[in-house]
Amino acid sequence: xxxxxxxxxxxxxxxxxxxxxxxxxxxxxxxxxxxxxxxxxxxxxxxxxxxxxxxxxxxxxxxxxxxxxxxxxxxxxxxxxxxxxxxxxxxxxxxxxxxxxxxxxxxxxxxxxxxxxxxxxxxxxxxxxxxxxxxxxxxxxxxxxxxxxxxxxxxxxxxxxxxxxxxxxxxxxxxxxxxxxxxxxxxxxxxxxxxxxxxxxxxxxxxxxxxxxxxxxxxxxxxxxxxxxxxxxxxxxxxxxxxxxxxxxxxxxxxxxxxxxxxxxxxxxxxxxxxxxxxxxxxxxxxxxxxxxxxxxxxxxxxxxxxxxxxxxxxxxxxxxxxxxxxxxxxxxxxxxxxxxxxxxxxxxxxxxxxxxxxxxxxxxxxxxxxxxxxxxxxxxxxxxxxxxxxxxxxxxxxxxxxxxxxxxxxxxxxxxxxxxxxxxxxxxxxxxxxxxxxxxxxxxxxxxxxxxxxxxxxxxxxxxxxxxxxxxxxxxxxxxxxxxxxxxxxxxxxxxxxxxxxxxxxxxxxxxxxxxxxxxxxxxxxxxxxxxxxxxxxxxxxxxxxxxxxxxxxxxxxxxxxxxxxxxxxxxxxxxxxxx
Numbered sequence: 001x002x003x004x005x006x007x008x009x010x011x012x013x014x015x016x017x018x019x020x021x022x023x024x025x026x027x028x029x030x031x032x033x034x035x036x037x038x039x040x041x042x043x044x045x046x047x048x049x050x051x052x053x054x055x056x057x058x059x060x061x062x063x064x065x066x067x068x069x070x071x072x073x074x075x076x077x078x079x080x081x082x083x084x085x086x087x088x089x090x091x092x093x094x095x096x097x098x099x100x101x102x103x104x105x106x107x108x109x110x111x112x113x114x115x116x117x118x119x120x121x122x123x124x125x126x127x128x129x130x131x132x133x134x135x136x137x138x139x140x141x142x143x144x145x146x147x148x149x150x151x152x153x154x155x156x157x158x159x160x161x162x163x164x165x166x167x168x169x170x171x172x173x174x175x176x177x178x179x180x181x182x183x184x185x186x187x188x189x190x191x192x193x194x195x196x197x198x199x200x201x202x203x204x205x206x207x208x209x210x211x212x213x214x215x216x217x218x219x220x221x222x223x224x225x226x227x228x229x230x231x232x233x234x235x236x237x238x239x240x241x242x243x244x245x246x247x248x249x250x251x252x253x254x255x256x257x258x259x260x261x262x263x264x265x266x267x268x269x270x271x272x273x274x275x276x277x278x279x280x281x282x283x284x285x286x287x288x289x290x291x292x293x294x295x296x297x298x299x300x301x302x303x304x305x306x307x308x309x310x311x312x313x314x315x316x317x318x319x320x321x322x323x324x325x326x327x328x329x330x331x332x333x334x335x336x337x338x339x340x341x342x343x344x345x346x347x348x349x350x351x352x353x354x355x356x357x358x359x360x361x362x363x364x365x366x367x368x369x370x371x372x373x374x375x376x377x378x379x380x381x382x383x384x385x386x387x388x389x390x391x392x393x394x395x396x397x398x399x400x401x402x403x404x405x406x407x408x409x410x411x412x413x414x415x416x417x418x419x420x421x422x423x424x425x426x427x428x429x430x431x432x433x434x435x436x437x438x439x440x441x442x443x444x445x446x447x448x449x450x451x452x453x454x455x456x457x458x459x460x461x462x463x464x465x466x467x468x469x470x471x472x473x474x475x476x477x478x479x480x481x482x483x484x485x486x487x488x489x490x491x492x493x494x495x496x497x498x499x500x501x502x503x504x505x506x507x508x509x510x511x512x513x514x515x516x517x518x519x520x521x522x523x524x525x526x527x528x529x530x531x532x533x534x535x536x537x538x539x540x541x542x543x544x545x546x547x548x549x550x551x552x553x554x555x556x557x558x559x560x561x562x563x564x565x566x567x568x569x570x571x572x573x574x575x576x577x578x579x580x581x
Contacts, residue, residue: 001170006134006160007032009171010098011040013141016173019069021045021060021435023053027073029100029113032165034071045435045464050077052428052457054084058093059429062415063390064436065222067094067148074100075113078159079120083422086124088155090419091243092220094148095155096141097125103163104132117159126154131161134169142179151188152307153220188306192323192331199319200278200302201335207276207300209350210236213259213288216243216418217281217305217325224248224411226329227280233336235347237354239267241282242403245414250407251387256354257363260288261555262400265361268553268561270354271296279303281325284315285419286557294560304328361566363404365549372521374398374473374545378405381443381471384528389441390415390433394426394450397479400551402445424453427470431461434468441469441532448474449498455507461538462512469531470540472504475547483550487565508540517542 004012010033014022021043026034037044047053050072057068068088072078078099088095102111118130127147129140137160144156174182204210218227224247231238231254238248239256250257256267271277277299282288289295295315303310303317304325311320321328365375378401381389391406392415393399399416408414415433417425430444444451451472461468473479478496485493505515514534516527518541531539554565 001172003168003170005032005036006137006165006167006169007036009134009137010141010160010165011036013138013173014042014069015040017067017142017145019067022069022071023047023056023060023432024071025050025053025073025077027077027100027113029074029102029162030071030077030098030165031100032162033098033100033160043435045460047428047460048456049454050080051084051424052454052460054081054095054097055087055425055428055454056432056435057095058084058088059392059415059432060436061088061093061095062429063412063433065412066436067096067145068432069096069098071098072100073113074102074117075115077113078117079115082120082124085121085155085157087417087420087422087425089124089126091216091417092153093155094153096144096148097155097157099157099159100165101130101159101161104161105163107161117157121157124155125157128157128159130159131164134164134167135171137164138171139174139179139182142174143183146179146183147186151186152217189308189322190306190324190327192304192321192328194331196319196321197328197331197335200321200332203276203300203302203319204234204236204278204336205339205341208346209274210234210276210278210347211256211270211274212236212238212248212278212280213271213282214238214244214247214280215241215282218244218247219281219411221281221306221325222411223281223326223329226326226333230329230333230336233333233343235343235351236278237270237351239263239271241285241288241418242414242416243418244282245403246408246411249409251409258403260285261290261557262404262551262553263555264363265553265564265566266354266357268555268564269357272561274299277301279305279317280329281305283310284313286314289315290555291558291560294562368546369521372518372524372543372545374401374475374543374549375405376521377471377473377524377543377545378402378445380524380528381445382406384525384532385441385443389443390430390437392416392426392430392433392442392444394444394446395421395423396447396450397475397483397549397551398445398447398450398473399426401473423450425450427451427468428454428457430468430470431457431466434466435464444468444470446470446472447479448472448476448501448504449478452502458508458511458513458538458540465537467535468538470538472540472542474504474542474544475549476501477547480551482548486548486550487554488556504540504542508538513538513540515540515542517544519544
């Protein structure tokens with residue numbers, strides 16, 4: 001066996017795991033690892049803040065399907081990862097975070113830059129480790145990657161004291177079999193119960209008003225092909241969550257687009273009136289269900305998920321199937337093919353009804369030739385990219401418009417903080433996505449409030465010549481909060497007006513990026529065309545949009561799908577609530 005420093009062992013395991021890119025920021029407790037990285041063949045991205053580093057690793061993971069890797073020092077370096085780790089945890093994104101820690105003999109003494117990162121991150125990681133013996137280091141690191149990528153994915157943190165990174169020891173890299181054997185209590189169930197799969201198939205054959213409800217689990221399981229095959233085989237319409245976008249092409253006639261709080265009228269009506277709901281890798285989030293007692297009230301529910309804790313957690317289901325989504329769907333499709341029915345005839349009236357809903361209330365907005373509508377910006381980004389860009393959104397109104405008005409055709413195309421709703425996510429995640437997928441055009445669609453939260457890492461994008469496009473939907477407000485205040489707080493706009501802002505064009509230029517601006521609808525196509533021509537550095541476009549445009553449709557929190565707000569609320573005019581029987 002070789003003898004190496006702990007820091008060099010870290011590098012060797014990362015190489016063994018196939019890591020090619022690392023995001024992070026050095027500091028005293030992690031300095032040995034950075035010294036070892038100096039000669040290593042990684043793309044080592046020095047960020048300006050650890051939260052941005054974590055979001056970059058997250059965006060890299062979402063766009064590529066690989067495990068993202070982020071490194072930080074002890075104390076504030078590690079605690080700055082918290083929001084990024086919580087974001088990844090809520091959305092089941094595979095990350096490995098490696099943090100430095102004070103030397104073992106100082107732990108618990110309130111040493112300089114000491115923090116209990118294990119205790120702090122335990123609720124927001126899938127698992128975490130404190131390395132106390134250098135002999136355990138190779139196995140722990142391999143366990144971290146295995147846990148992060150298998151079962152329901154998630155972030156794993158490995159905290160390494162400085163003296164262990166300095167210590168020299170004999171070591172070897174454990175085999176895959178040794179890693180699995182070392183985790184006897186961790187055994188994700190991937191196959192799916194065949195009896196339950198047969199029950200699901202029988203319900204699908206009998207259903208006359210079925211809907212496929214697809215979440216991020218289908219993306220994580222690389223099951224888009226199976227979702228599409230099942231839908232087309234059985235002629236079942238498909239609605240997705242924010243996280244599930246791209247699991248089924250939104251250009252397909254069977255697509256209902258997004259459901260839930262800001263879902264389409266026709267998706268929500270289809271779910272409400274369905275007699276069978278097939279949930280695939282989704283968790284029945286409150287933003288999807290609304291009033292639980294009135295969610296899909298006439299439907300039998302099939303729920304396929306690899307995480308048994310997600311099944312019947314908020315909605316009681318009729319046929320639970322615990323297993324890897326891809327595996328289960330393959331078996332379900334085979335079962336359905338063995339005893340087919342006249343799918344078209346069985347669904348004819350249902351599909352006709354859905355088409356009527358689509359025609360009655362399509363996604364739309366009030367167009368203007370005087371002021372830029374944010375929806376128009378998204379439509380033009382879709383047009384100029386031919387629908388083939390990776391879109392990374394911050395959190396707020398712009399996130400919902402990006403979900404609604406860009407049509408997603410393939411998995412890992414739409415990146416957003418779905419569960420935690422982290423403002424500041426979109427831009428750094430886009431940088432990570434572009435580094436991971438240099439072959440793709442990557443747009444960060446950000447709000448003026450969201451973008452400013454991680455603006456410092458524009459320097460990172462410039463330094464590494466990452467040609468990400470940043471579209472700021474600038475309405476001078478914390479827009480989604482303002483919308484809620486307009487609808488539910490008598491338009492009392494408390495602490496939402498961003499009255500002091502930088503000049504975003506000059507700000508971009510000061511970092512060495514390109515800055516552009518559009519203030520009229522006629523300028524939108526022109527600035528987008530200019531942005532598409534620049535591929536050697538970031539381009540920021542400041543779109544000055546209608547300040548009080550609202551995201552509609554909207555189901556108010558805790559309300560039923562029957563109570564969607566569809567008509568824009570104008571000053572002095574009440575919004576229209578559609579009550580659907």
